[in-house]
Amino acid sequence: MKDLFYRCLMFISAFTGSWFFKTGAWWVATGYFILFPQRVAISINFYKALFPARGFPYHLFCAWRQFHNFTTVFLDRWLARKPGAIAYSYEGLEHIEKIARSGTGGILLMSHLGNWELGASYLSTRTDEPAIKLLLYLGEKQGEQIEGLQKKDLALQGVKIIATKQDEPSPFDLVEGVRFLKDGGFVSMTGDRLWSAAQRSVAVKFLGREARIPEAPFQFALLSGAPLIIFFVNRIGNGRYHCTLFPPYAVAATSRSERGEVIRQAAQHYAEILASMVRRYPGEWYHFEQFIEPRAGK
Numbered sequence: 001m002k003d004l005f006y007r008c009l010m011f012i013s014a015f016t017g018s019w020f021f022k023t024g025a026w027w028v029a030t031g032y033f034i035l036f037p038q039r040v041a042i043s044i045n046f047y048k049a050l051f052p053a054r055g056f057p058y059h060l061f062c063a064w065r066q067f068h069n070f071t072t073v074f075l076d077r078w079l080a081r082k083p084g085a086i087a088y089s090y091e092g093l094e095h096i097e098k099i100a101r102s103g104t105g106g107i108l109l110m111s112h113l114g115n116w117e118l119g120a121s122y123l124s125t126r127t128d129e130p131a132i133k134l135l136l137y138l139g140e141k142q143g144e145q146i147e148g149l150q151k152k153d154l155a156l157q158g159v160k161i162i163a164t165k166q167d168e169p170s171p172f173d174l175v176e177g178v179r180f181l182k183d184g185g186f187v188s189m190t191g192d193r194l195w196s197a198a199q200r201s202v203a204v205k206f207l208g209r210e211a212r213i214p215e216a217p218f219q220f221a222l223l224s225g226a227p228l229i230i231f232f233v234n235r236i237g238n239g240r241y242h243c244t245l246f247p248p249y250a251v252a253a254t255s256r257s258e259r260g261e262v263i264r265q266a267a268q269h270y271a272e273i274l275a276s277m278v279r280r281y282p283g284e285w286y287h288f289e290q291f292i293e294p295r296a297g298k
Contacts, residue, residue, distance in 0.1 A: 010078050021078065025071035033067045039288050043067075049207040049292055050282060065283045072235055073115050073286065080118060085239060088122055092245035095229055096123070096186070099248065100130040105181035106248065107221050108134075108188040109230045111274055112287040117154065118241055119233030120188060124159045133185035135160040135177065137216075160185075174220070181226050189217045191230075191270050192287060202264055204271035207278075209292040211271065218266040221251040222259060228266065230273050234281045246273055 013021040033040060043063035044056070051058060079085040099106045108123075110116040123132045136159055154161060162176060177187045194201055194214055201212040221228045227248035236242045249269060253262040278285055 009074075013078070018075065018079065021075055022071070025074060026068060029068045029071050033064060040067075042288065042290055043285075045294055046285065046287075046292060047282070049209050050278060052208070062282065066285055069235075069283045070286050073117070076115065076118060076235070076239070076241075079239060080121060086118065087240050088243055089236075089240070090243035090245070092247070093243065095245050095247055096132065096231075097130060099227065099229070100132050100184065100186075103184040104226065105184050106186050106227050106229050107181075107217060107224070108186050109191045109217050109228050109270060110188055111190060111192045111232065111277075112285070113192075113274065113277055114232050114234035114281060114284045114286075115241065116190070116231075116233060119231060119243060120154055120159055122233070122241075122243065123186075124154075133160075133180070133183070134188060135162065135180045135185055136188045137177070138163050138190075174223070177220060178224055181224055186229075187220070187226070188231075189214075189220070191217050192274060192291065193289075202267040204264075204268050206271045206292055207275055209295075211292045213267055213271065215263060215267070218251055218263045218270075221249075221266065222253060222263060225252070228270075230270060232277050232281075234277075234284055244277070 009021050009024045040060075040063050043066055044059045047059040047062040047066075051062070076086060096106065096108075110119065120134060120136060124134045126132070136154065138161060160180070180187055192211075192213055194212065200215040200219075202215045202218065204211055204213055217228065220226075227250055229248050230246040232244045233241050234244070249266065251262055251266045253259045
């Protein structure tokens with residue numbers, strides 16, 4: 001969705017109501033579904049792995065639902081600008097509150113399942129104690145437009161953002177992140193997206209296939225000593241979201257020779273939780289690039 005079109009939808013919907021936004025976004029999603037068959041094929045491959053007992057028509061339906069559900073990310077971002085428009089429930093919030101009170105900091109591992117942006121917004125703007133300081137490492141796409149608005153909105157809410165371009169070999173600035181952790185803040189990264197071919201990755205088993213995910217979050221947890229907290233924010237109704245935070249996971253090695261295996265185990269731990277959440281919210285998988293190998297055993 002382009003910047004100008006998105007702004008037009010927001011402007012007109014301010015007078016007509018959200019139905020106009022939903023209608024316009026539905027047609028955009030339909031257009032993408034028809035005009036980008038390669039992306040649809042990637043989605044079908046994913047749902048084939050998620051639902052191996054179902055046939056092609058069901059996998060195609062899941063891809064259709066995925067494309068159209070994705071429009072709610074933009075709709076709810078717009079609605080969230082009005083205080084109280086989005087309601088949140090949560091489980092496991094005590095994990096992050098305990099770490100925030102201790103002042104040690106932690107690493108939030110988010111995913112392209114559900115609406116991570118609203119999750120970051122929720123944590124940074126909640127008025128309950130303790131306050132949560134958040135730094136996000138985000139990839140920066142060439143020619144991005146809507147993503148630029150997204151980053152600006154989060155920055156206005158007090159979220160510190162470090163963006164890296166796709167052709168940069170390092171996915172994050174270690175020094176800035178460690179400094180933020182020492183100040184008791186939380187560093188957030190996405191665990192399921194590789195931004196460049198040069199980025200270091202870890203192979204994991206996911207839905208019976210092989211997937212490669214970034215090594216950075218797990219390496220950062222190992223080097224900093226900060227716990228990993230896997231975090232999801234999923235839509236459970238109109239204007240309603242549920243936040244799920246899993247217990248802290250320590251990435252620690254007693255010797256240099258153990259580091260590779262410890263990172264691999266942490267990555268697999270994340271992959272298994274991600275798979276369980278995808279099964280719980282299959283229509284909210286908003287990763288439209290190749291994530292798993294095309295076929296099992298390859």
